[in-house]
Amino acid sequence: MTDMTDPAVRVADAVELAPDLLVIPNHGVDLVPNIGVVGGTEAVLVVDTGLGVANAAEVLAFATSVAAGRRLFLTTTHFHPEHAYGAQVFAGAATYLANRAQADDFATKGAGYLEMFRGLDPVVAARLEDVRVPVPDEVYDGSRELDLGGRTVGLRPTGRGHTTGDQVVEVPDAGVLFTGDLAETGQFAILPWFPPHDTDVTAVGWISVLDRLVSDGPRTVVPGHGEVGGVAVLTDVRAYLRELRDETWHRRGSGLGVEAIAAEVRSVLVERHPEWAGREWIDPGVGCLCAEHDAQTATRG
Numbered sequence: 001m002t003d004m005t006d007p008a009v010r011v012a013d014a015v016e017l018a019p020d021l022l023v024i025p026n027h028g029v030d031l032v033p034n035i036g037v038v039g040g041t042e043a044v045l046v047v048d049t050g051l052g053v054a055n056a057a058e059v060l061a062f063a064t065s066v067a068a069g070r071r072l073f074l075t076t077t078h079f080h081p082e083h084a085y086g087a088q089v090f091a092g093a094a095t096y097l098a099n100r101a102q103a104d105d106f107a108t109k110g111a112g113y114l115e116m117f118r119g120l121d122p123v124v125a126a127r128l129e130d131v132r133v134p135v136p137d138e139v140y141d142g143s144r145e146l147d148l149g150g151r152t153v154g155l156r157p158t159g160r161g162h163t164t165g166d167q168v169v170e171v172p173d174a175g176v177l178f179t180g181d182l183a184e185t186g187q188f189a190i191l192p193w194f195p196p197h198d199t200d201v202t203a204v205g206w207i208s209v210l211d212r213l214v215s216d217g218p219r220t221v222v223p224g225h226g227e228v229g230g231v232a233v234l235t236d237v238r239a240y241l242r243e244l245r246d247e248t249w250h251r252r253g254s255g256l257g258v259e260a261i262a263a264e265v266r267s268v269l270v271e272r273h274p275e276w277a278g279r280e281w282i283d284p285g286v287g288c289l290c291a292e293h294d295a296q297t298a299t300r301g
Helices: 052-069 099-120 120-126 203-216 233-251 257-270 277-300
Strands: 015-018 021-022 035-039 043-047 071-075 094-099 138-140 144-147 152-157 165-171 175-182 220-225
Touching: 021 052, 021 175, 035 052, 035 165, 043 052, 043 144, 052 071, 052 120, 094 099, 094 144, 094 152, 099 120, 099 138, 099 152, 099 165, 175 203, 175 233, 203 233, 203 277, 220 233, 233 257, 233 277
Parallel strands: 043 071, 071 094, 094 138, 175 220
Antiparallel strands: 015 021, 021 035, 035 043, 144 152, 152 165, 165 175
């Protein structure tokens, strides 16, 4: 990877989706997430940190200004570095909350992902200088209801999808849902299928997660990356994952090998979605779905 745009969070561009509910948009920049700042009368919750300590410091300063003396909380949607690897900056200033599966992801895979991201590009390595793998202050099992004062926010682990520890953040009074990378717009869905090091992603499980989220009917969906929108943000990702599944499984059922399937499926999907970014994520998705197809076939056999 060369000439990568600096993944800098731009807090000055924050937009208000509802009273006391802001999003710092990523503007389509790689490795910059959409970041949430959600307030109640007594506390403010930050959703995701950005990549590295400098970005997180910007986010913390912005959230502290918004909070104006209210207590600060931090949560992260999953363990990937651009979403969580600035959490150390919040130590002593905010209480960092994470679900059990996400905390386990940090413990078992966090160091490996940190090194992998440092190898992506010098600008990313610079952003990750002096970064430590996050350690949450509070780890919870199941869902967590967080009372911010006049506004209750739901921290909802979804089960395996994009990662083992995926979590959405619900703001019911505003009809807003933060999805992390369970939903992104304008690109092929990222299935981090890296055998033998990481095979926790499940496309089949991800589709089921999206089924549940769609049925909840959020009015506003804030994806991990890309444009904020309505429920179509979720249904569009689900439609693509179903498409990827069907194209892959049809060919796997005919006995083709993974590489041949990937070449065919990539050609089909790029033709259907020529404007989407992230074509390099089609092949890992095919690999994941071939493994899931084989597992289901073995179980039936």
